[in-house]
Amino acid sequence: MADYKLGKLINEGKTKKIYELLNDATLCLLKSKDRITAGDGVRSHDLEGKAEISTSTTVKVFRLLNQAGVKTAYVKSADPKCFIAKKCDMVPIEWVTRRLATGSFLKRHPGVPECYRFNPPLQETFYKDDANHDPQWSDQQIISAGFEIGGIKITKDEVDIMKRMTLVVFEILERAWTVRDSALIDMKIEFGIDSDGEILVADIIDSDSWRLWPSGDKKLMKDKQVYRNLATVTQQNLETIKRNFKWVEEQLDYVIEAPSPLVVIFMGSPSDEAYCQEIAKHATALGLNPQLRVCSAHKGTLDTVNILAEYEGSGENVVLIAVAGRSNGLGPVLSGNTVLPVINCPPLKSDNIERSVWSSLDVPSGLGCTTVVYPEAAALAAAQIHAMHNHLIWARLRAKQLANFLSLKRADSKLRKS
Known part of the structure; x- marks a missing residue:
């Protein structure tokens, strides 16, 4: 961090802080906290060491996505608890992709059996509003909200772009986790718009962001759902959760690198x-x-x-x-x-x-x-x-298809607005 001078605190969430960088107005620093939360912050515990694990997990995931060719806000690591990212105005939507039906989906759709498989993956969106427990929104609600973020109005074109990027991110990570015999069940991501008006995968992607089942077995889950499921939380429970998160972070070492065939x-x-x-x-x-x-x-x-x-x-x-x-x-x-x-x-x-x-x-x-x-x-x-x-070659091909889609989408939008 010696090359960067921290400015004011831009934003603080339940598990991270975001600071401006005085020597580059287009960048910011994200610092994770040793904190785990669930239920919109209703349940919350200190978890020493989580910040470093979360940061390392996020850095590895973003490195994988950047290597594939998916544009993200991530720039580089700063220290064990921090990383540098492009400063973005955030779209207040969580973009969720599901391969198997579980969790809240089953509560909202009674009659669907657990592990019902979605082909293609199911996409859902939720408006970020803790007071109202992040209500589910349709595409039409997002478009009708008239969001103007980073000088960009969020229209159907932008929604289509973010939906396609969300799907590609999920598919790349799903494919990567198969290398470690682990099933990516579902995940959420967020988007921001940078100073150039470009839509980027942003925020943090760590074990708070997904459900991950080694060998496809729910009983072996290594994600935050273990914390959510606890009736009471003991220190021993917290140590187990931290070991799970550390296991995930370590396994990513095997998927971010692969020999060039x-x-x-x-x-x-x-x-x-x-x-x-x-x-x-x-x-x-x-x-x-x-x-x-x-x-x-x-x-x-x-x-x-x-x-x-x-x-x-x-x-x-x-x-x-x-x-x-x-x-x-x-x-x-x-x-x-x-x-x-x-x-x-x-x-x-x-x-x-x-x-x-x-x-x-x-x-x-x-x-x-x-x-x-x-x-x-x-x-x-x-x-x-x-x-x-080879999952990395697969990822590059998927990202190339995404680039083709984005190029056509933007050209069509520009033509309609001219």
Whole structure:
């Protein structure tokens, strides 16, 4: 925190304080408290060590989201109890996503069995109002409230954007927790609008924010519901809750990092290197590890098969991309000699596309190599294959889909307002 000078207290909640930073008006500092609460603050206890656990949990979650490409207010860690974030005007709505029916949903919807599965996940919104126990609001109520936050009026467009971002955040974290054999049952997040008028995932995401069941077993829950369920609260209960929260924080170490899976780009000629570098650029942006190799299925068949054997015997998950035009024997030869996925991406030119593409499309029977005609498409296809077993690649793809949605939504909104 030596680089930042604290200013006045901007806001104080039940479990955190927010301070302005004198040397950067666009940032703020969030400091967690050693405090646990439930029932809109009706139940409240000191819990030494919770602030550090909560901050570390939040930092790891936001790092994961930022790495995937979801825009958040998080900037960087400051000290064990604090982190720096973009200063936002907060939208007074809690955005809840549910995969399984439990908790308050069952009380509001009698007859629905516990663990009823929502596909797609169910989304609900609640107006932040402790005095009235955070009443549930519809989209129409949020739009009709006429909120103007950070100079932005909250219309249907903004509601649609926040709903889509909420869903993507949930799905990314749900997928990440499967790495630790834990089921993300439901969670809540909040949004803020920064000084540039951008909607960001903001506030804190920690064990107060979700229900998390290891092995999908409610009896093993590690979240704040354990505290809510207590008839009376003893010091021993509080120590158990702190151990649960610490377990969650530690498990996140295993999901915020993952090796970059390998994509090998075979080119039939050194003249195709620039085209292959374009594929590699897109692959790197998606979190893949591209390697370039030169070999000719026609002129050096044995060498091609020997190079292929290197990757088959590596024990790694590998996707192959074959870059060969005109008479493409490279992709089919690779596909005919491996069970690794093979993607053809011929370096087509305007004067040969109608002739050359057929050598990649019209392959012999029994071969499963697919064909795409753009470098980005080749990288995306490889990423989709790797995403089946790599949650971080899956997260980047989901965030890329979100970025496409946001781009179209904003362009449409701008056009309607012009």
